[in-house]
């Protein structure tokens with residue numbers, strides 16, 4: 802069965818996926834090359850978009866989400882392995898990955914600073930780090946509305962924080978941000994960065 806969130810996720814996302822998100826995922830996942838780590842792969846919504854990767858290791862702690870990735874996993878054009886674990890303690894050696902992908906996931910990771918440190922540890926120096934995330938908005942009224950809605954939102958959406966300042970966290974982690982593109986009044990950000998560690 803799994804949580805209500807995992808059961809309705811794909812259907813709830815469909816209106817966005819069919820329009821703008823399809824274009825964003827095509828661009829973002831198209832840049833994933835070599836050995837790729839995907840953080841919080843959920844129902845495998847990104848899997849059909851991989852075409853340039855050698856191999857993808859996807860991590861997803863919630864089996865109710867990953868069990869819904871079956872068809873996308875079987876039909877993927879590249880080899881993908883899903884690992885049942887969280888981003889705060891990654892089961893990979895230092896300097897393993899050429900690219901890391903995280904889409905709509907940093908809102909939900911309980912300890913995002915730890916996760917960003919782990920991403921830098923397991924990715925190679927100069928690795929490409931690709932994010933698509935919703936964030937706290939800039940206009941006062943909108944960000945205050947996000948703050949007010951958040952207690953209910955996190956209950957309904959499996960811990961998702963509507964008002965997390967993910968771009969700031971990424972910059973503070975030491976990742977060099979090389980490109981940012983905003984969507985839907987800067988609610989969603991496409992972020993490219995480089996691992997500057999070591």
Ligand SMILES: C[S@@+](CC[C@H](N)C(=O)[O-])C[C@H]1O[C@@H](n2cnc3c(N)ncnc32)[C@H](O)[C@@H]1O
Nearest residue numbers: 841842843846863866887888904905906909910
């Ligand atoms: C909103 S879904 C996003 C799924 C998919 N990445 C997408 O683009 O639609 C957030 C996902 O993050 C996962 N998640 C929650 N805590 C996590 C953690 N500590 N590390 C990695 N993923 C986590 C959830 O289980 C869920 O599948």
